[in-house]
Amino acid sequence: GVDQLETYFGAYLPQFFYAMLAPLTLFVYVCTINVTSAVILLICVPLIPVSIAAVQTWAKKLLSKYWDQYTALGDTFLENLQGLTTLKIYQADEYKNSQMNEESEKFRKITMKVLTMQLNSISIMDFVAYGGAALGLIVSVLQFRSGHIDMAGCLLIILLSADFFIPMRQLGSFFHIAMNGMAASDKIFHFLDMKESEKGNQEFPDNHNISFRNVQFAYEAQRPILKNINVECPMGSFTAIVGESGCGKSTFAGILTKKNENFGGSITIGGVRLSDISEKSLMENVTYISHQSYMFKGTIRDNLRMSDPDAADDKMWEVLRSVKLDGYIKEQGGLDMKLNEQASNLSGGQRQRLALARALMRDNSVYIFDEATSNIDVESEDDIMAEVHNLARTKTVILISHRLANVVKADNIYVFSDGYVAECGKHEALLEKNGIYASLWNTQCEMENI
The missing domain is CATH 3.40.50.300 (P-loop containing nucleotide triphosphate hydrolases)
Incomplete structure (x- = not known):
């Protein structure tokens, strides 16, 4: 989880700013061709970050539980490994094995929930992205039939419709990895924010009764x-x-x-x-x-x-x-x-x-x-x-x-x-x-x- 902080700071955040600026830049350019198409495409773009925000609230809680269970499984495994000789002496290895299996099953279940969450959120973002691009295509064709744009303008809007949503879609692809890092970072920052006891600054006295x-x-x-x-x-x-x-x-x-x-x-x-x-x-x-x-x-x-x-x-x-x-x-x-x-x-x-x-x-x-x-x-x-x-x-x-x-x-x-x-x-x-x-x-x- 900590390693994925690099993805958050090195990929997710830069992509976030790019995803904000790219649609605005394209909006300005498409406005020179057809204002109606540009406005409709721009309106659809925020639906992806809205869906990301909706998923984030749920994902943060779920991933926090995921890392708690991941840590518990790791602790159990390490403890059993270090105490393996003692377990063999007292013939308690079977009991610890069943305990380990219980922890593993809990981890499997929470992992499946995380994967389900990721699949559902990707499906929502794909629906919004491809739906928005399709809507842009339909609007551009209607504008062409109405005579508001020529054939070149129509083809240009069709080609740019997908580019409106690609930056946001890429942001979504980094989102799940970034959320793993954020969930792990919560524990790190909580530890770093813990107040340290006041440190003394006096020297050890020569008379040390x-x-x-x-x-x-x-x-x-x-x-x-x-x-x-x-x-x-x-x-x-x-x-x-x-x-x-x-x-x-x-x-x-x-x-x-x-x-x-x-x-x-x-x-x-x-x-x-x-x-x-x-x-x-x-x-x-x-x-x-x-x-x-x-x-x-x-x-x-x-x-x-x-x-x-x-x-x-x-x-x-x-x-x-x-x-x-x-x-x-x-x-x-x-x-x-x-x-x-x-x-x-x-x-x-x-x-x-x-x-x-x-x-x-x-x-x-x-x-x-x-x-x-x-x-x-x-x-x-x-x-x-x-x-x-x-x-x-x-x-x-x-x-x-x-x-x-x-x-x-x-x-x-x-x-x-x-x-x-x-x-x-x-x-x-x-x-x-x-x-x-x-x-x-x-x-x-x-x-x-x-």
Whole structure:
């Protein structure tokens, strides 16, 4: 649909202006031969744009539905393709196949409606165009029989009758393609017209104490995720956020990195409101590492230099040693080792170590680890956590983890529960409270000792 915008601007609009001027020019010329014939032909010409306008109202609604269904079918197909392995494992491919067939049938029906609409509108425009030309022929013959024009004038009007309607007819032929582009453009322009949140212009402060005061956030108005939370992350501290799945831990990180906006309450960094800090400056000082850090197809060097384009090889080997990945990389060809898309030729643990190495290249002020050790082997988890603890000695580190053994050494631990901060304190103090944290700790200890 977007490609057809070129037809709209490159063919439809120029033809539109040509279709307006050509009949007027011919009208002036035919008037020199016979005014009656010229007036009748000119009166018939607007019937084509009138029919186009009548069809356009109907076509715009229909094509909007067409592109909605087209997008839905594409989304379903892509989702099924990406999740094909999972569907096979759970033997749910037959169900998804039937679902795909339903989407395909809906698309087939709406496509047939569009084709029917196009055929009907073309038929109407052809009827008007050929009918007008035929009327011009009849009038010119009658004018000749009445002696108002000679034979040469009669033949000239007959030949020009078709030319009165050809520009409008050509306009109609571009109309349906143009309407496809216009329907698609409505969605594009709607997206472009969406108001962006106000961008800050202040620099990231040197004194970067992070403070959340009565912060609320909801993806949907009826379902709040964070409810008046208060969190303090002093500069140079090691702060941990823990809690059961769905309690708002990752949402907290998303707000701090400006991925989640429109929150309530107050968030400041070094006394400066988060919204007043420019996104560029924030990204230059805050590094976010999740359990799904993306690795690009290319080499180890290419991926590491995303953090520091001018980094020397020595610096890259230094961070690889710190995450204990240097030995394996050397065996595989060094920094020029080829990586597949999403580093699929590395294990889960190796990918996370490489993601941490890339983060360490930045040497930023604040590091946020969001379940960075999730779903990896124990050895890799231990190596990554050792580096996190080492980093916490000189940097501000916020660790979000479901595994409490990783947060024992944190300066302060915040326990999230149902969107609230239920408890906070050091590991030993929280165990003494015998509350939510102690319950989670005991449960995890029992499970890991089995």
